[in-house]
Amino acid sequence: MQAIILAGGYGTRLAPLTYTTPKPLLPLLNKPLIDYIINSLPKESEIIIASNYKNNKIKKYLEERGVNAILNRENKPLGTGGAVKNAEKFIDGTFLVINSDIISSLNIRKFISYHEKKKSFITISLWKVENVEEFGVVDISSDGKIKKFIEKPAREEAPSQLINAGTYCMNYEVLDYIEKGKFVSMEKEIFPRVIEEGGRFYGYLFHGYWMDVGKKESYLGATKFLLRKKSLNYLCGNNCNIEGLVKYSTIGDNCSIGKNSIVNGSIIYDNCVIGKNVEIENSIIAKNCIIKDGVNLKNVVAGEKEKIEESMENVKLWSKSLPKGYPKEQIGNPCRK
Template sequence: MKAMILAAGLGTRLRPLTDEVSKPMVQLGGRPCIEHTVRLLRKHGIKEIMINLYYKPELIMNHFGDGEHFGIKIHYSVEKELMGTAGGLKKVQQFFGDDPILIISGDALTDLNLTDFYDFHKKKGGLASLALKNVQDPREFGVVQISQDDRITQFQEKPKDVTPISTKANTGIYIFEPDIFSFIPSNTFYDFGKQVFPDLLMKGQSMFGYETQAYWCDIGNIDVYKDVQFDILAGIVKVDIPGKKFENCIWLGRNIDIDPDTKIIGPVFIGEKSVIEKGAKIYGPTVIGNNSFVGSNSVIKRSILLEGARVGNDALIADSILGNDQHVQARMICENRTIVNSSKKL
């Protein structure tokens, strides 16, 4: 089975972070979000994948290259105009040939057991299988209704103004048989949730819902982004955090310079080549990206410092996000803020 990672979205709801990077490249637990997806695919035996790109495509292409470093072969489809979730797949139909197709998002985090999902799909024998997750508030998701034998009987796209038909959210993780391509027109924008799936139901095609208890979260906005970072540190989602884990849920990357006279209370992740100076205090949950600097006697609480962030001496950072290479001057107080594209002078 081959896989396609959908990574062409603009990520407008995650601004201002996505002013700097594409949504799949936002950092989660010391790695880009999409890298966790690539590692999940490799873990379940996927050897070759396609990634579709549109916004800032060079960031993903430069990070992964041909995939050899990550143990998987990677191809890219750069869209000059957005093709939609289904239109993007149709564009690369030749890549899949007669193999089953796994579709997964590059801007959501999950530890779904893809092997079990594939076994479910083969057992049911349908044209399509959709991974479903029960959610508390279904208004922001496409939801589905299924029968006792897991057959999908109804779709409802983001029921904001009507009563939801269920709480079973469509995760955007699908397995298709190659016949799916006959239901997607060529060279046009086309969407799975709004067009393909309702069409399949109307034409009596068999689709099944795979309910999962695994972790799944669409990183839709800044608050959710913070929650996902902290879920990673708490071990709620099973992903590979880079660096060495120490007691009290503290992860440290390579070549870190931490003064002995510092206080770190986990869960905390500190990326490689970072410097923490004398008297600094770091209270978790906190994520500090690679090549970051925390000055003497500064305090970091429940915050996310992305790669290259610098905090001057005697500063306070609380419940905030510092974007890549952002600087906070000495003795500044920063609470409940997201800072990107600010002055880089310390």
């Protein structure tokens, strides 16, 4: 079975980290996000990665890791539906579609079995939330058949607490619904049409954990969650010199942290130098940054190669020009919050 990993977005919600690194390669517990997706797939899966941003970096990583995958380039953003249609020549039957910035406990084999048991045309994964007013929820029958989607309902009007969790199992004929070469939203255009035409459209509820790591708050939250899951207070990479205190954080390779410094609830990428008496809280610091003695950082996202000499709070730090071709506004995925 083919598995299409949707990795074509710019990751604007995580800028400036994504100015230099494609979102699928951003580290989560010092391992690229896309690794979590690949490792969740059945071993016999034929992996297709739909990408249009910094393809060479993704290709290089896959080759270094020895991953047998097709990197299917999009010349322009095509949306979730357009990306699937663009991979049509590689698909020969029922297939999977997976958003690359979702980390979850979904058992893919059980998900596929459910799809087959229900003789479904499309099956989507579902996750239960409390804050229904911030998501699109499903109106679902007791047998799992989805009747419609309702976008951000008032809590008292929501037909369920179940949201689209970003993994889909689809029959080959779904491709007939998608116009080639166009930007198409699977969630806003194709799904409603299939339901309206009476197609067998089911939802598979799973339990455990689900995290959209495509924005700062959930990226940091996923880091803390996975550290707890592994019973770790922090995680440190290779060749580091840590003289300060690190808690609920990850530190990349070749980093140094000076005396009396504290890193709390943060993500530090490779090759960073953190001076003495520094405090870093709820922040993400990209590769090759230098943070001078005595600096306090809170809720900061710093891009690569920044030299930080003064304290700051609630800042996205990028002292260089916007990379050529990078959008000034978000090109969003409609299944997102």
